[in-house]
Every structure is written in structure tokens, then in C-alpha cells.
Amino acid sequence: MPEASFNPLIHAPIRLRICAMLSKAAGIEFSEIQSRLDISKSALSKHLTQLHEASYVDEESVVRLGRARQWLSLTPAGRSAYEAHLAALREIVDSAEA
Numbered sequence: 754m755p756e757a758s759f760n761p762l763i764h765a766p767i768r769l770r771i772c773a774m775l776s777k778a779a780g781i782e783f784s785e786i787q788s789r790l791d792i793s794k795s796a797l798s799k800h801l802t803q804l805h806e807a808s809y810v811d812e813e814s815v816v817r818l819g820r821a822r823q824w825l826s827l828t829p830a831g832r833s834a835y836e837a838h839l840a841a842l843r844e845i846v847d848s849a850e851a
Contacts, residue, residue, distance in 0.1 A: 755833060757840035762807055764838065767800045772827065772835040775810065775846065780826035801825065809834055 763772055771789060774781055787797050804810040809831030813824045827835065 755836040755840050757844050758837040759841040760834050760838040763835055771800060775825060775827040776832060777836055780824045783823040783825060823842060
């Protein structure tokens with residue numbers, strides 16, 4: 754289990770949901786994340802830019818069916834930060850229940 758560390762960047766609801774989705778897959782296409790979150794392209798791009806600048810998310814352009822698509826995945830640093838944030842949230846919940 755990672756050492757607990759609350760992460761304000763990841764904690765924002767949309768970014769937390771992005772990290773949660775990416776933690777369960779090798780990668781997810783931009784449009785799939787947008788559809789699941791039901792937000793605009795520009796809003797999703799803003800959140801992804803913040804995660805990318807922190808080196809938490811890797812972006813790769815791939816061509817599929819003749820169209821360029823953006824493929825997103827958590828970096829090892831992003832996975833570690835997400836898991837540490839989850840551990841911090843668990844500590845908060847567990848201390849409230851004690």
C-alpha cells in the first residue's frame with residue numbers, strides 16, 4: 754500500500770474521475786473519457802493539460818480508421834500519486850468512522 758498523500762491536483766472531482774478511469778485500463782481514448790464524464794472537449798482538455806503538466810497522464814496520438822485519436826494513460830508517477838491520494842482519502846474516512 755502506498756504512503757498516504759493528499760493531492761489537491763488529483764482531488765478535483767473531474768480529475769479524480771479521470772484518474773480512476775485510467776487506473777483501470779492500459780489507456781482510454783479521449784472521446785470515451787469525454788462521453789463517460791459528459792463534459793465538453795474544452796473542459797476535458799483543460800483537466801488533462803493539468804494532469805499532463807504534472808506528468809501524471811501520458812498522451813499519445815494514434816491513427817485509427819483513418820482518423821487521428823488521442824489515447825490517454827496514467828504514467829507511473831500518475832498511478833503512484835493517484836494511489837497515494839486514495840490512501841489519504843481512506844485514512845480520512847477511517848478516522849471519521851473510528
